[in-house]
Amino acid sequence: MMGGINNWVTMIRFEQVSKIYPGGQKALTDVSFHLKRGEMAFLTGHSGAGKSTLLKLISVIERANGGRVAINGHDIAKVRPKDVPYLRRDIGMIFQNHHLLMDRSVFDNIALPLVIEGFALHEIKKRVLAALDMVGLYGKERHYPIMLSGGEQQRVGIARAIVNKPPLLLADEPTGNLDPKLSMDILRLFETFNDSGTTVLIATHDLGLIARMKYRTLTLKQGRVIGGDELAPSQVFHG
Numbered sequence: 001m002m003g004g005i006n007n008w009v010t011m012i013r014f015e016q017v018s019k020i021y022p023g024g025q026k027a028l029t030d031v032s033f034h035l036k037r038g039e040m041a042f043l044t045g046h047s048g049a050g051k052s053t054l055l056k057l058i059s060v061i062e063r064a065n066g067g068r069v070a071i072n073g074h075d076i077a078k079v080r081p082k083d084v085p086y087l088r089r090d091i092g093m094i095f096q097n098h099h100l101l102m103d104r105s106v107f108d109n110i111a112l113p114l115v116i117e118g119f120a121l122h123e124i125k126k127r128v129l130a131a132l133d134m135v136g137l138y139g140k141e142r143h144y145p146i147m148l149s150g151g152e153q154q155r156v157g158i159a160r161a162i163v164n165k166p167p168l169l170l171a172d173e174p175t176g177n178l179d180p181k182l183s184m185d186i187l188r189l190f191e192t193f194n195d196s197g198t199t200v201l202i203a204t205h206d207l208g209l210i211a212r213m214k215y216r217t218l219t220l221k222q223g224r225v226i227g228g229d230e231l232a233p234s235q236v237f238h239g
């Protein structure tokens with residue numbers, strides 16, 4: 001655990017985090033912010049600003065070169081490679097191109113995280129159908145992704161991310177391919193999860209979408225956090 005009395009309320013904590021990719025590309029420089037448990041926030045910035053890299057550091061797909069990252073009370077630097085899968089169970093990840101298995105049914109796609117965790121079949125069935133219901137796709141479990149619209153496919157990806165009820169949900173451009181109405185529907189869905197206690201961080205270019213919502217925003221520019229950062233530590237803890 002990292003020091004500090006406020007750890008128990010913190011879901012994501014970055015302290016002066018830097019990431020340089022092999023080859024020398026600086027992706028993040030001195031990034032500090034906190035996200036409390038139960039918060040929902042946006043992460044924005046131009047293409048190449050470092051949004052995906054920041055999400056990859058949270059999900060331990062990449063590791064930082066400098067500074068400290070703590071997720072759900074765990075100092076990532078101290079998490080051994082063999083324990084990374086356990087940490088990831090606490091994180092639901094949603095991608096722009098949803099990474100669905102096209103040769104598997106909607107049911108199988110959503111069931112995947114539960115199969116990996118070794119759940120019993122009756123429990124898997126119950127949870128998959130509940131997740132489908134939450135994203136408004138009940139009855140489509142036998143469909144294949146190819147039979148669904150882009151917005152429906154995205155919702156299958158969301159159902160897969162929330163099916164094991166992770167306390168943290170990360171979304172990387174979740175509305176990238178969707179029209180404004182569908183984008184809003186997806187954000188409302190995230191709000192529903194947030195209302196039930198899930199911490200949500202959404203990376204997006206879509207400033208229009210952000211402006212229509214009331215949430216805090218962390219803005220990156222060339223790998224650094226820039227002005228008006230409402231996720232600055234003091235404001236998170238005392239705001």
Ligand SMILES: Nc1ncnc2c1ncn2[C@@H]1O[C@H](COP(=O)(O)OP(=O)(O)OP(=O)(O)O)[C@@H](O)[C@H]1O
Pocket residue numbers: 021022023025026027045046047048049050051052053054
């Ligand atoms: N695996 C990698 N190897 C080397 N450089 C990388 C790698 N991934 C990202 N980068 C570089 O790091 C910087 C930040 O990239 P990142 O993907 O985090 O930005 P982003 O804000 O998510 O961009 P976009 O909105 O286009 O997805 C960019 O300069 C990018 O070229």
